[in-house]
Amino acid sequence: MNEQNNEKWLDELISQTINTAKPEFDAEQWKQKYPEEFQLLKSRAEQKPSRTQPSLWITIMHSRVVKLAAAAVLIIAVGLLIFSQISHKQEPTQMAKKPKSPTEMLTAMSLTMAYRRGGIEAVDRQCQDAIKMLGPRPAQITIKQILTEFNGT
Numbered sequence: 001m002n003e004q005n006n007e008k009w010l011d012e013l014i015s016q017t018i019n020t021a022k023p024e025f026d027a028e029q030w031k032q033k034y035p036e037e038f039q040l041l042k043s044r045a046e047q048k049p050s051r052t053q054p055s056l057w058i059t060i061m062h063s064r065v066v067k068l069a070a071a072a073v074l075i076i077a078v079g080l081l082i083f084s085q086i087s088h089k090q091e092p093t094q095m096a097k098k099p100k101s102p103t104e105m106l107t108a109m110s111l112t113m114a115y116r117r118g119g120i121e122a123v124d125r126q127c128q129d130a131i132k133m134l135g136p137r138p139a140q141i142t143i144k145q146i147l148t149e150f151n152g153t
Helices: 003-017 027-033 035-046 056-061 064-097 108-134 143-151
Strands: none
Touching (some): 027 035
């Protein structure tokens, strides 16, 4: 006996032992065997649904909690918008109130900004403020003091 014949013999033995045929559903036989269940299924199929289920969107939109949450989000958004507008308007005034050193007050840019804000009177006030901050002028200044002034230490 060769190996192929042994396999066929084993396959035949297994297929006889185990029924490998696919089961087929016979509807007529089932109707006769279970008439009450068949009538129940038939009556359910003929009935129309009494109430359709509302869509999820409609349910959400009718919820009071969702409406309150949407109102809260809207109020917060408007508040943030107003707050950002107020903070943008206050930034330039805060920068103008920042104390400067006399050296920074007498730069060309600083004097130009003062002129644009208030004309020659504003430039004069800024120069006077810088002189007041400096205090009395020393009789002589050393190189070390000059370098310290330039380096800011």
